Structure formats: C-alpha cells, structure tokens
Amino acid sequence: MKRINTMNMKPQSDSPKIININPLDPEEFKRQGYMMIDFLADYIRNIENYPVLSKMEPGYLRKRLPASAPFGPEPIESILKDVEEHIIPGITHWQSPNFYGYFPSSGSIAGFIGEMLSTGFNVVGFNWMSSPAATELETIIMDWLGQMLKLPKTFLFSGDGGGVVLGTTCEAILCTLVAARDKKLSQFGRENIGKLVVYSSDQTHSAFQKASQIAGIHPRNLRVIKTKRSNCFALSPDSLLSTILLDVEKGLIPCFLCATVGTTAVATIDPIGPLCNVAKDYDIWVHVDAAYAGSVCICPEFRHCIDGVEEANSFSFNAHKWFFTNLACCCLWVKDHTALTKSLSVTPHFLRNKASESNQVIDYKDWQIPLSRKFNALKLWLVLRSYGVENLMNFLRSHVQMAKTFESLVRLDKRFEIVAPRKFSLVCFRISPLAIVNGVFKGAEACYNGKLLNDEYVVNEVNRKLLDSINSSGNAFMTHGEVEGAFVIRCAIGATLTEEHHVIMAWKLVQEHANSMLGNY
C-alpha cells in the first residue's frame, strides 16, 4: 500500500518531501504488533522482578528525555528500549501479584485483546448509525451482565431500563446526578438549584463530592452523614431520615443519595433496601455505587449484598476494578433512561439521521458526558465469553479465599488487629493500640520522643511508618484508609496474578517490617 508521491502537491513547503510511510501499512502493523506483544509478554513474565511501588523521584523523567519532539522518525526498537529503561522504572505495577493497593485493576488476556480490537477498529460509536454493532453489542452484554447480577428486569433493555458502559464511576454518578437534578428543577424551577441537597455517608467515595461540585450543587448542600464502627461504618437509614427532615424543615429540596456496596476504606455495605425506603418518601434518586464489590455479586453467595437494588434508581460497578476487564470500563444501569437522555441529549443538525429519528435505536451519546466513545463493549464481551460465568465466579471466590487466609494470619499475630470485619477480598488491619500500650515493641518509645504511646496520633504514626517501610521494600504495595480517625492498612486482593503463596509472603513481609521497625514480640 504505497503512499502517493506528494512531490507535486505539497503547497507551501520550501523543500517538498516524498512521503512513503503508510501509518497503517498491514505488514508493518504486524511487525510492530508482534514486537509489542512480545514486549508485554516479557513484562508480565518478569513483573515480580520490579519493585511494586516505583522508586523514582519527582522530576526524574524530564531529566532523561529530550526537551522537544524529534523532527525525524525514530524506530520502534529505540522507543521500546526507552520504555524499558525510563518508563518501566517509573511505573507502579498494578498488574503485579504483589499489588494490594487501592482496589485492584485486574487485567486479563481477554480484556487486553478486546481493547486491541476496539483500538484497531477505532470507530466512534456516538450514535447507532456511526457503528451499529458498537451500540447493539453494548445493549446485549449489559443485559447479560444484568442477568448475571440478578438485577430486576426494570434495569434491563429486555425490561424498561437499560445499561451503558462508561469510563468511570465518577461519570456514572455525574450522569445520574445531573438527571436527578434536572428532574427536580423541572418540578421546582431552575432558580432553585441552590436548594437541592445530596446525601452520602462519610465512607462514600470522593467521586460523589466531585460530581456534586461539577453539577453545580451548592457545596453547603452536600450532606456527609457520619457512620459508626458499631454499625460497621454503614449508612444508617435513621440518620439519613433525620438529616432529610432537617433539610425539609429548612425549605431545602432532597434530591440524590449515593449508597455504596463495598466502600473504599473498609468495604462497608450500605443497607440499600432500607435506605431506598427512606428515600422514596422524598422522591430522592438513589444511586448504588458498587464500583469494587459489584462484580462478586454475580456469585449467589454474595448476591444478598445488593438486596434492595430493585428499589434504587441506578446501579454501577467497575469491570476494570475486579472483573478482569482492562481500563476503563464502568457499567451503569438505570431504570428511567429517559431521565438520563433528557439531561444529556443534545442533537445538533449534523448528527440527525433516520435511524435515530425512528426511535428504534439507542444513541449512547445521550447516556454519557462526552459525545465521542470507543467500541466499549468489545473487551467486556471477550471477558465474558473467554472465561464464562463459572470461571469468573471462581476467580473472584479464589481472591476472597486468599483474603480469608490473610485475615486469619493477621488474627494469629497478637500485635495486630483487624479494624473492620473483612468484606469480600479486602483486609483492613493495623498494629493495635493495646499492643503498643503494653510496650511490646522494643525501642518504640524512643521512636516517638516520649509521646504517650496510646495516643491515637502515635498509633497512627506507627502504622504509617510500617506501611511506608513495607512499600519501600518494593516487595509488596498496600495503601491506607481512615475510619474514625484511625489509620488503617488495607490489603486489597484481586490482582489477576496473585496466588495464595503471594498473600502468605505479603503477610510475612508485614511481620518482618514490624519486627525490624519495632522489635520482636
């Protein structure tokens, strides 16, 4: 596929050049494609050799790369050499089996090659006509997934609802919040935007606050309802009700509740059914954010965690977290998709077409923030088919089982405590205040300059130092959370490559660092 000779056609350049590069030449595509596959296969094979948390210092890369783009082309071989030498050292390896930070970003072969397919087609699926398969496949697999989760028919296209693949939970919350906002404003008048109130708990993901800010909700109308350890940090329907009542009394307008199944800090499960019961009386839109834990609810033994979802207005989970689908892939279902499209549909002249006007098709541009979108459904379809429902359930169960193993190891060491009951595959632990008070740690007092060791501050500092020490080793990476002022170490299991021996080694690592930092028990 030789390129045209542009010698005679280049308009204003001083020294016309012949372009004979075809940036989509199939043979070169194969050569470079194979090379990249080999490179990534090696990356996966060697992934345990890299420190999980990058050891690079701020600004390291600017010192190593040129200050401007090259004028002439560079071969792929040099670029891959630079990736090896300069990029990989600056990566925190989310695919490592020793990655336990945040929530997992569990890739898979199916997710990866599904994304390749989408990137290769490179179609823009903003409306049905711009690539019918992109829209239709998405409606089909969102029904498949909805069935796997036993979502009620009201959330499925085969019922009155429907689902969409977005990039992130923040987008899912923003889209549904804007729909809920506009429903209220069309009822009460646009001028009352400052009166709308939105509800969450102190465990709700920050995405909710961000979405509220973007949607123009008055910051003083964001309710962050306190949760308690005694209630496993779940949002209490009574607290919700009393908060709503105060707002109604003030003449404010309750609008939206974000409930969570599997919170970020400790994977709390908010009681969806009872919360919906409260919300219903005030016509509050309830969104259920199950970003992390939604996937595992395909297992019958976990389905009860989303009981009550039939009363909610919308539900989302991230297939790119713990469902083997490479970034980015957030699955959102809504009951009333006309509420969504009323807020998000803008159809300029150039996008009008017969199919859309026939009302026989979905135009996903009206279900999301941007106009453009990739062929999102392919990778999810490949994940579902390549592994099948049974294997997917078992992968997730094996992670939960590993978390149980880790939890039982923590419980065997009296210096540590489980801070919140383990949920799913997340274990939250810390060196216990009691252990510190009892002075079991050699030299611990000296470390903290005579401060009382049972101070919450000191307990937190001890745990923070322990976490830093573990992460600096490069042998595992965990992150922290906070509940009731306590600094908690989170071990979130779910990286695709993690096996039981990794988890056992991770616990040994925690113990070693506790030992060397604070002395043996």
Added chain:
Amino acid sequence: MKRINTMNMKPQSDSPKIININPLDPEEFKRQGYMMIDFLADYIRNIENYPVLSKMEPGYLRKRLPASAPFGPEPIESILKDVEEHIIPGITHWQSPNFYGYFPSSGSIAGFIGEMLSTGFNVVGFNWMSSPAATELETIIMDWLGQMLKLPKTFLFSGDGGGVVLGTTCEAILCTLVAARDKKLSQFGRENIGKLVVYSSDQTHSAFQKASQIAGIHPRNLRVIKTKRSNCFALSPDSLLSTILLDVEKGLIPCFLCATVGTTAVATIDPIGPLCNVAKDYDIWVHVDAAYAGSVCICPEFRHCIDGVEEANSFSFNAHKWFFTNLACCCLWVKDHTALTKSLSVTPHFLRNKASESNQVIDYKDWQIPLSRKFNALKLWLVLRSYGVENLMNFLRSHVQMAKTFESLVRLDKRFEIVAPRKFSLVCFRISPLAIVNGVFKGAEACYNGKLLNDEYVVNEVNRKLLDSINSSGNAFMTHGEVEGAFVIRCAIGATLTEEHHVIMAWKLVQEHANSMLGNY
C-alpha cells in the same frame, strides 16, 4: 505460571472446581495477541471490501447473539469468527480510505501499539505516586506538542501553565467551564449561579451546550450568537460585544466564551485575538476549541489560524481526530491551572501521600472529571516519535492537498457549488439551487411533486437524497452539515489510508449518483 488449586478453598459452592486458567499467562497472551494482530492486519488489508456505512438494520445483532452469557469458556477462535460474521458487518468503517464523514478518526500503527502498551501496563495514574511515569511523560509531551503548536510559554509547564490529556473535547470544555464558573461564583457568591452567562456562536459544537447543561448553567443563559455567510460563519467580535452589553445591562454575569478554530459544519475559524480583546474587559474565560483543526496548526503555513491564542485562557485539540492517535485523546492546555484544580481537586484520606503534599508533583486527577485514568500519554509519545514532526506535518499537508483536489473537481461541475470556502481538509458542497432552477436535471420536477424547485426545502431534499444515495452504495461515506438553513454535503478528508485516487473516485461517485438520480447535465 500454574494457578493454585482452589479445590480446598472455594467457600460455598456445591461442586468445587479446579481453576487452572491463568488469565494473564504469558504464553497464552502471546498466542492470542499474535492472533489478534493477524486479525487486525487482515482487517486493514481488506477494509475497502466492506461497505463504509454499515448496511445492518436496527436490532440485527440481538437476533444473532445468545440471550445470556455463556456459563463455560469459549475459545478465542469462535469469538473471532463471530467478530468476522456479526460485528464487522455492523461497523461503519472509520478507518476506511473512503470514509469522509464527520471528522476523521485517524488511527496509526504508533497510536495502536501505544494503546496496547497502556492497556498492557493497565496502571491507574490518578496521582503521581500511583505511577510516576504516567504523569511525568504526560507533562513532557504536552510541552512538546505545545512547542510544536508554538503555544506561548504561559500554556506550558516550562512556563506557568500546563497541559493534560483528556478523553474528549466535551470534557475539556466541561473542566474549563467549571473552573470559570467557580472563579465567578467565588467572586459573586454561590447563590448567583443562575446569573452566569456563557457565549458561543451558532457554529459552535454541541459539546458546549452539553457541558453548560451539566455544569448547571441556566439554559436561558446560553448565548448562541448568529453568524453570517458574508463573514464565513465566524463569530463576530462586535456581535459578541453587543450580546455581552445586553447581559450586563440585565445584571447578568458574563462568564465563559467558547471560540472555535475549525467548526463542525464548515471548518470556520473564529477570530481568536479580537474575541479575546472583547472578553478581557468582562473577565470572561475564553476557551479555544480546535478539536479538528488544531493539529494542522503545527505546520507553519497554518499557524496563523490560532493567532491570538496567547490571549485565551485555554486551548484544546483532539489528537484522535486528525493526528493519528487512536481514540480517545484530547489535549488541553490551560494558563491558570490552579483555577482548574481549585474546582476539580478532591483529595480523600486514602489518596494523601508525601509526594502530593510536597507540591513537587502534578496529580492529574485534579485536572479532569474522573478520578481514574489510563496511561494516556504513551500513544501520543509513540506517534510523535515514530513519525517525527516533519512526517506528521506532511501527512496533514497531503490531506489538505487532497481536499484541494476534491474542491477543484467540484468547481469543474457547474451543477454543484462550494457552499463555504474550503478550510483545511474539509470540502462543503451541494447541488446548487441555480442548477435546479434552470431545470438541468431530467425528471427532477416529477420527483418533487410539482413543488417549486428553488424552494430551499426542495434544494435540501435533493441534496439529502444525493447523500443518502452515495452512502447507500457503500463505496464512500460522507455526512452533512447545515449553514443558514442549507443542507450541505461534507467531504472531510483525513482517514489515514486515504490517497488521492480515493478522493478522485469519491468525486466520480458523487457525479454518478447525481447523474442517475437526476439525469445528466
């Protein structure tokens, strides 16, 4: 990398199964990766054999696929067979050399393998620490690109500004609009959100209206200023000023202007400098949306199109449109990035870390709507390095040259007219009303049931039918625009594989369909 035997660990299942699938097994990764590369190389090789616009009917795919996900795994071979048989027929082939619709989505090998790399690493780069290379490479190449565009230092990290890779222009507009909104509200008080006014022309992309709706701007405060053919459909600074004056008189608060370089309908260039001069007096944030045409401004002979950008507050273009970077990749630069981060930064406890608190690093989560993000910069880095600045300029120039060829062919056929002066690589044409009035088309009157042929309605219908007829052939795909009520056929050149002979053939196709529909001249 054998998986653990989960026989003894599966908790509540009736018939425990052994999992011996490793979803990231390197050997299987290679096998399936190669297979997918071969599949896509064949797709590119055969792309001209497919009808550009899909011929499928609404609902075609649901009839062909199962109603639920498979319980057991399916081999990649069956899945690829289904892609061939059921997905490809439902694709509108944006990578086809005969694709002239909307604006191009020009992929390349470099863009493709860059996305593979990002998908393979599958890191989440929300803050610096979560993968330093992801953030640092992005800051570096945004400076590279900024230099290529000769953006002033005030937009670069090497100056006081900075750039970020987002998904789409709609996100770029929404982020900057929210920043501008909050700046005004912190000055005038939150309760005045209903008084903020935002400005655009009737040629501005619908993304602006959508972003305004999402950000909670009162719909009645969205100004859509009329443009004129005599002014090439550019937004007139005088019209802007008079509109602002009316708003100020009413006690409203001018907030944001979206100016465009390369509008969707006819690729109009708004006069950025003069518009900024007007906006400055009212402290209006000016965003320059150069989604399509920004890339070509790396060529010295086109740089003047963004003259005045130094007075704007932000500037964006889509590298996924006409810059050989596969979806999705919108490049946004801002002068005052603290305005952006003030509105978009939410840092919950679990994301606090030493690097962020040192203020030595960028946390891109605060420059965008979602929290999570892929390693966006890789594909753009690969595009810049694999082709080099010179080739990139020449690729773009060759498309402009092809558009000139197409334009000159249109001008040779007296039945047609160029509706707006060709800009960049977009040619806007139609069958001229004069040609229709003069009755040059055999049987045209009969087609339109005796309606007067110079009615704008009839002229539009004739052109709409012509476009449908061309697209139904499957041999090329163009879309339409509208200016001053006229239906315009748009031929947007920029698909990576398009060569001059394709463009010549496309014009012959237009003529053939005009002939057979309406008779020869």
